[in-house]
Amino acid sequence: MRALLEIAGVSVRLGIDVGDDKPTGWMNEKWARTEGFIQPHERLLPNVHGLMVIEDDAFTKFPIMAFQGVVTADPNALIQALIDLDRSPVSTVAMAPSALRIMNLALASPEPLSQIVLAFSAIEELGQNETSTPAQSALLHELAVEVGKGFGHVTITGAERQEVAASIGRSLHKLGLRQGVVRVLRSYGMNSEVKEWDRLYALLSGHFHGTARLSEQDEARLAFDSQTICGRIILTIAKKEGVSLPSITATHFGPV
Structure with a gap:
């Protein structure tokens, strides 16, 4: 089923996250029934991030929880960092x-x-x-020439040997x-x-x-x-x- 869903998701260019079958939310069923969240004939199952097969009726309920949190950072730290950098020659930094x-x-x-x-x-x-140094480029060039001439003891066709030599040649710089x-x-x-x-x-x-x-x-x-x-x-x-x-x-x- 998981594989079928993933193939179908790609086929329709929609993208389906089948998850990893781990619960993201869970509530004690007895407590939920006591609090009136579910009726005596209803069942409560964990909210699973993934694939779960359940009975085909209307008696299954899933807990949906909502939380709101606020994370703040001290703006003074950023302000102080800007002050510290005020006279630094940041425009001269040559990095990419x-x-x-x-x-x-x-x-x-x-x-x-x-x-x-x-x-x-x-x-x-x-x-x-970054590129090869002149010495590295010279060494690679010599190696490419020698390979093309017949360097090595591996049994290989002439065309294959030239492809290897060309591959070495393409690697001369980068x-x-x-x-x-x-x-x-x-x-x-x-x-x-x-x-x-x-x-x-x-x-x-x-x-x-x-x-x-x-x-x-x-x-x-x-x-x-x-x-x-x-x-x-x-x-x-x-x-x-x-x-x-x-x-x-x-x-x-x-x-x-």
């Missing part, structure tokens, strides 16, 4: 112009998964333009995403962040691609850790390029 914007979107997002993806995207943005990020980190003296970046990115990859799903609690933790390291990277770069960071930075991101 969208990195800060993406990081702000990550922090503003209410969903852990989008927080994770956006935070990492902000840092990947910084490494997009670095992979991880390579670009690592180069940026090291260029700003953040060698110690590489190991943590790789650890968190591996968790994201496993969760995002379905090879190692995280629990809701672990996903929330990954969101927090991802925002922390990515925010710290961006702020460290800003500091090294002359920005005098607000004093509150250390409270949220540790020493920068």
Whole structure:
């Protein structure tokens, strides 16, 4: 049934969230009947985010709960941060112009998964333009030439060999995403962040691609850790390029 619903949802380009079969709301049936929420002949079932098969009658009721909460932040912290930044040369920060914007979107997002993806995207943005050094390009060029000539002991057709040589040639300049990020980190003296970046990115990859799903609690933790390291990277770069960071930075991101 779940699979059928998902196929149907894609077919009509509607999108159906079949959930994970966990209750999002529950109420004690005896207490509900005592309070008059349900009649003696009615039953009360949990409100499940997912697929649930019930009896085909009019006697099943589901609890619907509404809560209102207000979360506020002290505006004085933002005002003080702006005051601290008043004389910083923020216009001279040479980082990719969208990195800060993406990081702000990550922090503003209410969903852990989008927080994770956006935070990492902000840092990947910084490494997009990294290219091979002249020495690396020369080495790759030599390798491509040798492969084309017949380098190696693998049995392979001439056409296949030329495709490999061409593939190496296409890689002469642009670095992979991880390579670009690592180069940026090291260029700003953040060698110690590489190991943590790789650890968190591996968790994201496993969760995002379905090879190692995280629990809701672990996903929330990954969101927090991802925002922390990515925010710290961006702020460290800003500091090294002359920005005098607000004093509150250390409270949220540790020493920068």
